[in-house]
Amino acid sequence: MRNGSFWIAAAGFGIAFVALSRVLFTNEYYFFAAYVVLQYIVLSTAWNILGGYTGYINFGTGAFFAIGAYSSAVLHKMPALTEAWFGIATPPIPLPVMILIGGIVSGVLGLGTGYLTLRLRGVFFAIATLALTVVVQTLIVNWDYVGGSRGIYIIRPADAPLGGGYIQYLYTLMLVLAVISVGIARTIERSRLGLGFAAIRDDELAAEAGGVPTLRLKLIATTLSGALMGMAGAPLPYYVTYLDPTSSFNLAYAVNSVAMPVIGGMTSWVGPVIGAILLGTIQQLGSVGFFLDLNIPPTFNLLIVGLLLILFVIIAPNGIVGLVTAHRRKRAGALAAVAARRAA
Amino acid sequence: MSEAPLLAVPLLSVTGLGKRFGGFIALDNIELTVGTGERLGLIGPNGSGKSTLVNCLCGTLHNETGSVRFDGQKLDGLVTHQRTRLGLARSFQLPRPFHTLSLVDNLRVPLTFTVNARPGHRLSAAQTDARCHELLHQVGLADKARRLPRDLTQVEMRKLELARAVATQPRLLFADEAMAGLSPAEVEEIIAVLLRLNEEGITIVLIEHIMRAVMSFSTRLIVLVAGHKIADGLPQEVMANPEVERAYLGE
Numbered sequence: 001m002r003n004g005s006f007w008i009a010a011a012g013f014g015i016a017f018v019a020l021s022r023v024l025f026t027n028e029y030y031f032f033a034a035y036v037v038l039q040y041i042v043l044s045t046a047w048n049i050l051g052g053y054t055g056y057i058n059f060g061t062g063a064f065f066a067i068g069a070y071s072s073a074v075l076h077k078m079p080a081l082t083e084a085w086f087g088i089a090t091p092p093i094p095l096p097v098m099i100l101i102g103g104i105v106s107g108v109l110g111l112g113t114g115y116l117t118l119r120l121r122g123v124f125f126a127i128a129t130l131a132l133t134v135v136v137q138t139l140i141v142n143w144d145y146v147g148g149s150r151g152i153y154i155i156r157p158a159d160a161p162l163g164g165g166y167i168q169y170l171y172t173l174m175l176v177l178a179v180i181s182v183g184i185a186r187t188i189e190r191s192r193l194g195l196g197f198a199a200i201r202d203d204e205l206a207a208e209a210g211g212v213p214t215l216r217l218k219l220i221a222t223t224l225s226g227a228l229m230g231m232a233g234a235p236l237p238y239y240v241t242y243l244d245p246t247s248s249f250n251l252a253y254a255v256n257s258v259a260m261p262v263i264g265g266m267t268s269w270v271g272p273v274i275g276a277i278l279l280g281t282i283q284q285l286g287s288v289g290f291f292l293d294l295n296i297p298p299t300f301n302l303l304i305v306g307l308l309l310i311l312f313v314i315i316a317p318n319g320i321v322g323l324v325t326a327h328r329r330k331r332a333g334a335l336a337a338v339a340a341r342r343a344a
Numbered sequence: 345m346s347e348a349p350l351l352a353v354p355l356l357s358v359t360g361l362g363k364r365f366g367g368f369i370a371l372d373n374i375e376l377t378v379g380t381g382e383r384l385g386l387i388g389p390n391g392s393g394k395s396t397l398v399n400c401l402c403g404t405l406h407n408e409t410g411s412v413r414f415d416g417q418k419l420d421g422l423v424t425h426q427r428t429r430l431g432l433a434r435s436f437q438l439p440r441p442f443h444t445l446s447l448v449d450n451l452r453v454p455l456t457f458t459v460n461a462r463p464g465h466r467l468s469a470a471q472t473d474a475r476c477h478e479l480l481h482q483v484g485l486a487d488k489a490r491r492l493p494r495d496l497t498q499v500e501m502r503k504l505e506l507a508r509a510v511a512t513q514p515r516l517l518f519a520d521e522a523m524a525g526l527s528p529a530e531v532e533e534i535i536a537v538l539l540r541l542n543e544e545g546i547t548i549v550l551i552e553h554i555m556r557a558v559m560s561f562s563t564r565l566i567v568l569v570a571g572h573k574i575a576d577g578l579p580q581e582v583m584a585n586p587e588v589e590r591a592y593l594g595e
Contacts, residue, residue: 192456192457195445195449195452195453195456196457198442198444198445198449199453199457201444202441202442202443202444202445203441203442203443205404205436205440206436206442206508207442207453208404208424208425208428209402209404209424209425209433209434209436209509210425210428210453210454210458210508210512211425211453211457211461212425212453212457213425214425215423267444
């Protein structure tokens, strides 16, 4: 499918999904659950732009995500701040604008991190991104304006702009973000940029010798990946209504955004989507006690992720997408062999 | 071709190039020139600095001292991809294919990022595609265009490596041990490919251990020993040089 028609199809799918969910989701809880799954589609797709396409493993998803969330928290307090300083309260900033700003802030963080760390290869880059989370979390914990370690309460606006409850509005925005990120990932995959990313992933030295400006391309990847993660985090304060460092820098974001592309398949845009839907749904079901009617603590979810991750790394290192393409190739080979035998 | 240095300005000139790794002097004050259209053989025992020299000239390593000019332009401070775009290409000693990309896409990388990045040379998508297949055809890999590098034999891998370097449309090509580990018949195949490229106007520097290949290919020889250039001249004269003999055979 051409890029243009894919975008149209994706937008159509998004609109249909929103419309359908308004009819089918009889309980508000479904919107809460779907929001989380969609958020993971954005996060794992964003992670995969750097991790899957260029091969740089990022364990710092939590940092980029939380920066997006905290930039919204700051913007949320903006009217109160201007009133205190200048005596005039500016109108509240609409959430889509916050998402854009959160994306820009996290994108800049991605660019900066990339510039400082991209000379490191392999595991050293991964360690640096892990450290990034610690650094950013420490800064937030010590920043009193956004509540420090106490956290901050965010009161949702009284009216939801699209009718229905506010959670439906959040859900719709996250769906739009998911469609946009998947669209971006797929467009990259089929572009000159995607070819350069793949060359970097396979052999950076050979890529550079072939004329690929590797540093510039890697910076594009970290910036874009960081920006999308920040955008996924920006609506979080309104989703949880109480934002604190422990939950917004939760290890689950980093672990999930690595596990989902690995389980789904890292070489194509489909992989992170499949992984996010699969793992995200399992975790949502698990947290409401769908599997066992036991009182399982939510941390149990990470155990499921860990076990699945180990299973896939051993049995299907190229993920679900890898399994499917290997099966297809095998069948195509077998068919070709049969055809050759017939011809002979 | 041996009368090639008709031009006053050489294609590549290296002056006073030095490179150390810690306390080890890998290259010491290397001076050399390469004329347009030449077939230069670069030889020397293992560890004499041949690959280090290529790495310095291509921008993979940074030489601490000295200066490199290519076609009258200073290369100092330029990174590898910038040098590649200026027309300096290399093949790697151990083939380094893009292992998740098909052979066509392996060649599409240099075409997209080097040839199409030069001003006024942009190929359309269809032209790029055609050029990929043409390059594969030239090295006899046309029927494997959709395969992955892991499906190739050792000699085919070397050909892919050369094709990928040639895809950048270089003016100067460093072939770093393009024939190591190949059978005599396969060596002939690679030499034939290199000779044809030279006839098409690409200046070639061949780094090689197989003396038969070097002697039949080169119009000039340079010998490196322990980071020093000890000989530079016509192949027969260089091989008769007692210093070279001593380096290779001992006292």
